[in-house]
Amino acid sequence: MGNILAHQSWVPTPFYRAMSLSQKLGMDLWLKREDCTPVGSFKLRGALLAVEKHKALLKERGLCVASAGNYGLAMAFAVSVWQYENVVFVPENVTESKESSIRTTGAYVIKKGRDFDESKQHAKSYAQETGMIYWEDGVLPEMALGSGTIAQEIINVSSSWDTILVPLGNGSLIKGIALEMRKILPKIRIIGLVPSGSPSMWEAFHEGQGTAEAETQTIADGLSVRIPIQKITDEIKGLMDDVWLVPEKMLVPAVRTFLDTERILVEPSAAITLAGIVNNISSLSGEKIATIVTGCHVQTKVLQDALLGSSLL
Incomplete structure (x- = not known):
């Protein structure tokens, strides 16, 4: 771990089993709380x-x-x-x-x-x-290195993970996590999650090259990628096992579900992990799963919609 991070009072961030969600979903689900940094994100x-x-x-x-x-x-x-x-x-x-x-x-x-x-x-x-x-996020090497320390903290708690689910924006988060995970846990399944309203990174993984979208239509602003960085998509493709496209309509209900079950407020870009789990529940049943709660910055309108709407579970 970088020396400057080793001296931060908030490192390591909380990491624990989500008891309520684990019971409801039929799996051993853990949350890495990167929303607990001083700026509310990883x-x-x-x-x-x-x-x-x-x-x-x-x-x-x-x-x-x-x-x-x-x-x-x-x-x-x-x-x-x-x-x-x-x-x-x-x-x-x-x-x-x-x-x-x-x-x-x-x-x-x-x-x-x-x-x-x-x-x-x-x-x-x-x-x-x-x-x-x-400095461009995604290209700057230190961003991936910083993300790699998240993986180190997860492995320090346990080395028996089946799957890790990571929100996929420009790619620096999953790149750093995957590079560290593969060193210690080469068989772990690493899955990126992309909102359907901004599918370019999903296309880059499944079709070989991401299409430059005319515009994005996602509420998950932290995962909004209209033009993928080809260098990064090439680098991360071999590190991931799969990329899942998560329906946009599931993101706000996922924000509500985090509030109802775990009493935490997360932004849609972080709630996508839970939405992805529910959307692919059959392939995750019974597994021990690590997820990254990437941030907590929620627009008031999104929070209102979440509170007035329904939960995923």
């Missing part, structure tokens, strides 16, 4: 590793990133530790809670682009014009 691990490693360069030039929310917040938090200049581009449809949280770190937030991929192009241009450092 992204902080890689952000701290990257900023600590490159702090001299960042002090000189500052940092520019693009994000749907969690990556930008994690980087802004990490950069604020050393009080370096930081600009975060977010899409115009960014959740209010994520935008507000980023601003509280002192970062300069620019809302530009109809989605994450457009924001990314604006951020790249801004960095070129200003001379700031630009």
Whole structure:
């Protein structure tokens, strides 16, 4: 584990058996609570590793990133530790809670682009014009390294897992987890979960190349990928056993189910693990399963819909 992470009071994050869900689903289901980091998502691990490693360069030039929310917040938090200049581009449809949280770190937030991929192009241009450092989530090696520490913490608890389910966005999370898991548990089944409203990463795995979508229609903003990064999809394809496409209509009920059964609030990008389990229950019955609760940033409207709607179980 990176030295800077070893000295964080929140590491390791909680990891425990979900008793109620395990009983209802007929399996031994465990939750890795990455929503319990100071920024409410797993992204902080890689952000701290990257900023600590490159702090001299960042002090000189500052940092520019693009994000749907969690990556930008994690980087802004990490950069604020050393009080370096930081600009975060977010899409115009960014959740209010994520935008507000980023601003509280002192970062300069620019809302530009109809989605994450457009924001990314604006951020790249801004960095070129200003001379700031630009770091792309998914490509930045430290993001996968940080994710790998999640796998290390899971293995430290038990090495007898059948399956691990990982939300699949740009790929850095599953890449880091899979690389570490394969070293110790080569036979573990590693499955990525993609929302049906943003299927490009599912297509990249099953059809060889992800299609650049005209737009995405997913409530799971952290998993919204319109244009896959080919380098990353090539790298992770051989690390995963499968990628499941999860119906969009199951995500909000999954948020409700987490509240009802485990009393935790998760964002749709994290709730996709539970939705994926329910949608593929026959292939998971009786297994010992690890899942990653990736984040807790929920729009008020999504929470209202979850509370007024039905549960998955």
